Amino acid sequence: MPHYASYDAAELAYRVLGPRTGEGAARPPLLCLAGGPGRDAAYLGDLGGLDTHRTLVLPDSRGTGDSPPAADPIGYAFPRLAEDVEALRRHLGLERFALLAHDAAAATAQAYAAAHPERLTHLILVCPGARMQGELPQDAREIFESRADEPWWPDAYDAVQTLPDTTDLGEVRRLLLRAAPMAYGRWEEPQRAHAASEGEQLGPVPRAGFWQGVDEAARRAVLARLREVPCPVLVVTGNRDAVTGMRAGELVAESFPNGRVRPLPGVGHYPWVDEPDLFRSVVEEFLTGA
Template identity: 65%
Template sequence: MPTFTSYDGTELAYQVLEPGGGEATAPLVCLPGGPGRDASYLEDLGGLNARRPLVVLENRGTGGSAAAADPSSYAFPRLAEDVEALRRHLGLERFALLAHSAAATTALAYAARHGERLSRMVLIAPGSRILGERMTDMEEIFRSRAGEPWFEDVQQALAELETATELPRVKELMLRVGPLSYGTWGERQRAHAGAEPDQLHPVPRAGFWQGVDESARKAIVSRLAETACPVLVVTGEADAATGVRAGELIAERFPNGRSTTLPGAGHYPWVDSPEEFRDTVESFLEGS
């Protein structure tokens, strides 16, 4: 796995998923969320590497990347500087960036500070915390699925997660709440969800918002209006983890932002609706 040295001397790793066939276009840099989750859960993003290389960053403290000597560098504005270090390492003047879930917050911090380096940006299933607002539509989505056979067990597990502290128990509960993040709960989704507990790293996860006060949050959001590149926000209509409304509001913060919601998809649309997800993102990256 290739590596590079980031701004503070931390050695970080990244994966390169080469195109499966045809003439390759410019690479797409991809950021995994979690926060603090191994990048392997992104897989090949539903075959998004069919026409372009995917350069998938392993965030510090996850996967093949070294842990941070300074715990404060797990905060997402500092993770954005890892993205800038990767850009320099790759020798890219401008590049397209894709980020999932919590990593969308990192991408927003990058856009606020280095927006001129972005050619296009795709944000998948972002949350609303960066906006300083609490959305409730994910709860409505969850309640709308009350007829599902897993509903009552997930509801009970969610309640227990609020007070659980021992790691083995937390992992067990996380497995039980898995269905709320997917549009359906079939074999494919179960396998993807089953890997999550062992892919999460507590220290990077805990440090993601460390030191980011209200003024810093507002400054990041205010500068998004200066980001000129086209921005696409992709949400899933069945996403009971982050919902749809947050993505719509984030898209509105950009002068060239738009949002789209995939029917039947959840928090991981490349798992639930791989072809539709791939076509939607590819079309945007190609400029249509």
């Protein structure tokens, strides 16, 4: 994997997918941030085939995948991860670029947009939470409970209740797999295969450090600066997402002057796994038409 030197000289890894020649190779690359927080970018795969039409750049954040751990724990906090994105931009020689972020990485992307608004042509936030907005909507729980007639639900419910009090990493991974069906629009072979990798891809230290050092004043400052971000912003949500729900995405979109929400039917927390063709077409339409 290629590497780049970040602001503190740390050598961080990234992966490049996409066409080598033709129109797709000539398009500006799409930088794609993995969530978790603290999860290897490998779970993004090719984002439903987005690499067919353009180059994807997928960095491993500090302490995940092939990137080394942070020398200082504050390096795991999402505002510092945003500065890693800026270092990657410089490394790639991009004046402006499009940025996609999934799940918790939406906080990193918002911090980046607040600090470097002039660098973004487009921003895509996929199934974000609304912790940056200071709210924790309850519709994810409602979505989860609405699926109680599905065969996996009793075991997933038990796992969800047990997880908060579990500290053993091996047991946490087992519980995550039991709870995994709630994160998908349906529980079939593609979803099962995708979920099987989650436990091994999560880094407990980067995960624990993601929100550290960000006080209420800092959060509000980021939110205020988002009102000045000029680029178009697309927030993708799924009506079967029992992890972050749909209301959080609406709140995130409302934080930007040019934000809009695109809810996807039959889709959970990983839209490119549940409906790859739909997800790919929505993102491509936004990038080429907005």
